[in-house]
Each structure stands twice: as C-alpha cells, then as structure tokens.
Amino acid sequence: MAKVQTERRLHLLEELPRSQRERLFHIDFKLYFLGELRRSDVVERFETGPAGATRDIALYREIAPENLQLDPTTKAYLPTQEFTPLFEHQAQRVLTALSQGFGEGIGENLQPMVRCEFPNALSLPKMSVLAPITRAIHRGKAVRLGYTSVDSGKTEREIVPLALVDTGIRWHVRAFDRKSQQFRDFVLTRMEDPTVLADEPVLSGESAEHDVQWSRLIELELVPHPSHPRPEVVKSDYEMPEGVLKVKVRAANAGYILRRWSVDCSPDHSLRGPEYALWLADPLALYGATSASLAPGYKDPRPESERRVVRAL
Incomplete structure (x- = not known):
C-alpha cells in the first residue's frame, strides 16, 4: 500500500510545473524542519499572493493529506505524527538553508532560519x-x-x-x-x-x-582510528555500520580533503590526538597523487628524486 501511495505521489509531482514543485518543496521543508507553516511563508518567499499560496497548500494537502493539520488557535499548519516528507532533502542543502536562509532577502539581509553558529571564513576572494x-x-x-x-x-x-x-x-x-x-x-x-x-x-x-590528476578518482577506505577509545562512536558519527567508510575523491584534491577531515594517513596509524578519529586503511591508495603530501602523516614510498608535488602555489 505504501509503495503504491509513493508512486502516486511521484506521478502527481512529475506532472506539475517546476515552479509549483518548488513551492511545494518549500512547504514540505517548513513542515519538516521548522514544524509549522503559514500562508505568509509561501507569499513572502515566492510573492504569489494569498490566493496562490492557498492553492499551493491545498494541492500539498491533496497529494499528502496525512502530512499536515491546521491549528485553529495559531492558524498555522503543523506536521502530523504520521508526517513523511514529500521530497528528498539533502543534508548539505538543508543545513545551508537553516544557517544562511532559504533565498529570503538579498545580500547581507540573509538570516538563519534557526539559531546556529558556524566559524567565519578567514580567507574569501574578492x-x-x-x-x-x-x-x-x-x-x-x-x-x-x-x-x-x-x-x-x-x-x-x-x-x-x-x-x-x-x-x-x-x-x-x-x-x-x-x-x-x-x-x-x-x-x-x-x-x-x-x-x-x-x-x-x-x-x-x-x-x-x-588533467590526469583531476580525472583520476581514488577510492579511500576510512576506518575508526585504532587508538580511538570508542570506535563505536566513530562508526555512528560517520554512518559506517560495517566499520568502513568508502569515499571517492579526485587525486588532485585528495590531500586537501584528508587534511580537512583530519584523517591519519600514516602507514602505522601513529598520529595521536582527539582530532584523529579516522585512519586511512590503505595509504598506498594515494600513490601518485600530487596532493598526497598534504595528507596528515602520509609517507611517500617513492625515492625523493621521483616525487613530484603540485599544490596551491
């Protein structure tokens, strides 16, 4: 039954114009992550007018009637206990929207949607x-x-x-x-x-x-650092139920990324510190990557005369 309902929803959404899908996506987002939706949310975000916003909410209710209910006191729509998101929400986009706004405002007027804190970028281009x-x-x-x-x-x-x-x-x-x-x-x-x-x-x-280094993809196998006191926590943090996190990166960027993630890339997992929750199980995966020298603890097995390092000049 659930599968049939999901297929019906997808079919209905595919038949809609893109602009209307975007408005329904916004309704879904507000309900899912903020726990309430008002008609003004749609009006202010898309400048559709009250009547248009009412039609969009009615269409959302038609497609997913079990997802929202009207609170007569606040006149806001609230997600029900049975709420299931109508759209797939990507974590990175959601966090960006919550922390920096979802298209509301221009320039410095962008405001976070919930209280949040993140470090300022110290180096930004003109x-x-x-x-x-x-x-x-x-x-x-x-x-x-x-x-x-x-x-x-x-x-x-x-x-x-x-x-x-x-x-x-x-x-x-x-x-x-x-x-x-x-x-x-x-x-x-x-x-x-x-x-x-x-x-x-x-x-x-x-x-x-x-660009060989850009085109070459390297699969990295990251595992909980052998010296970590709670490997089960690391597995939970990085969603690795089998104990291994496999990611693909470009050879040109591998060293930068591993440094950003604080991955111990030494062959004997010898780096110590709370920042090293992960270890690169096979450091030889970086062999030949010109950015590898930036990876924490990496030791190039080649003779020094054969090494070629190209990184940000």
Whole structure:
C-alpha cells in the first residue's frame, strides 16, 4: 500500500510545473524542519499572493493529506505524527538553508532560519576576482592575471581555469598554467586584475580532459582510528555500520580533503590526538597523487628524486 501511495505521489509531482514543485518543496521543508507553516511563508518567499499560496497548500494537502493539520488557535499548519516528507532533502542543502536562509532577502539581509553558529571564513576572494574566473570556467576561456606565489613572488600569468575547489580553509582554482605547462592549483586571494581572454582559443591539451590528476578518482577506505577509545562512536558519527567508510575523491584534491577531515594517513596509524578519529586503511591508495603530501602523516614510498608535488602555489 505504501509503495503504491509513493508512486502516486511521484506521478502527481512529475506532472506539475517546476515552479509549483518548488513551492511545494518549500512547504514540505517548513513542515519538516521548522514544524509549522503559514500562508505568509509561501507569499513572502515566492510573492504569489494569498490566493496562490492557498492553492499551493491545498494541492500539498491533496497529494499528502496525512502530512499536515491546521491549528485553529495559531492558524498555522503543523506536521502530523504520521508526517513523511514529500521530497528528498539533502543534508548539505538543508543545513545551508537553516544557517544562511532559504533565498529570503538579498545580500547581507540573509538570516538563519534557526539559531546556529558556524566559524567565519578567514580567507574569501574578492568578487571582482571571482567573477572573471567563473566566467572563464563557464565559457571555457583563458585568463591573464597577476599572481603572487610563495616560491616565485609576483608574476604575470595566463591560466585556463577548470574548476573551483574549497579546501575548507580557502578557495583555489584548478587550472592549466601556460607558464609551467602544467595543471596546478591557484589561490583566489593571490590573484590580481584577472582579464578573460575572450578572443583567444584554448588548446585541447589545456582542457580538463587532459588533467590526469583531476580525472583520476581514488577510492579511500576510512576506518575508526585504532587508538580511538570508542570506535563505536566513530562508526555512528560517520554512518559506517560495517566499520568502513568508502569515499571517492579526485587525486588532485585528495590531500586537501584528508587534511580537512583530519584523517591519519600514516602507514602505522601513529598520529595521536582527539582530532584523529579516522585512519586511512590503505595509504598506498594515494600513490601518485600530487596532493598526497598534504595528507596528515602520509609517507611517500617513492625515492625523493621521483616525487613530484603540485599544490596551491
């Protein structure tokens, strides 16, 4: 019976215009995560007018009548004990919406939907730098800019940006560097006056398809750190009922990600500290990844003369 009901709901939703599905999604979200819904919630979010909001709520009730009930005292709709979300809600999107707002307001007017606290980003790019870079990524163009690196100081570069990467500490750009003829990582905050070379062709060898480190996917097997006093807690925290968490990452980003997650990547799980709840069961999975040197405790098995490290300059 439940399966038939679910299929009916999906069929009804698929028949609706996208704009109406978005309004029903918002109704579902409010009921599920905030525990109440008012007609004004729909009116203010989508500017549909009271009559339109009433129709949307009525349609939601038609599709999922057991999900909500009207509280005559507050005139708000409340989720019932039998509430089952009508839509799939992704954890990352939900947490972003709860902490930063769900499209309400503009610019600094965005407000969290519930009380929350999260660390401020200490390193954010200027919009005047970010915009040309994202335009170049979207259009497949090169960029000329000034760049200050730790090794070379300030130089003028031409790069072909491929993707933005968030390391958890800062944002960088994966790009083909025409100066070194290599794919490298460039920190956005170290860029000056980027100009999109709109009329200049990008060669095939400068595209993402030729970036081996970007294209290579590595499967990592993460397990509770052998020295952790409560491995059952780690299994619960990371949803690993079988004791192993398997994740796939790009070789170009593996070191950054493992550092962000505080994963002990030493071959003998020798790192100590409460931050190391996870251990990389097979450190050799990182073999050949140019970002591997950033992974906590990682030891490259190759001779030093054969190692090649490419990370954010």
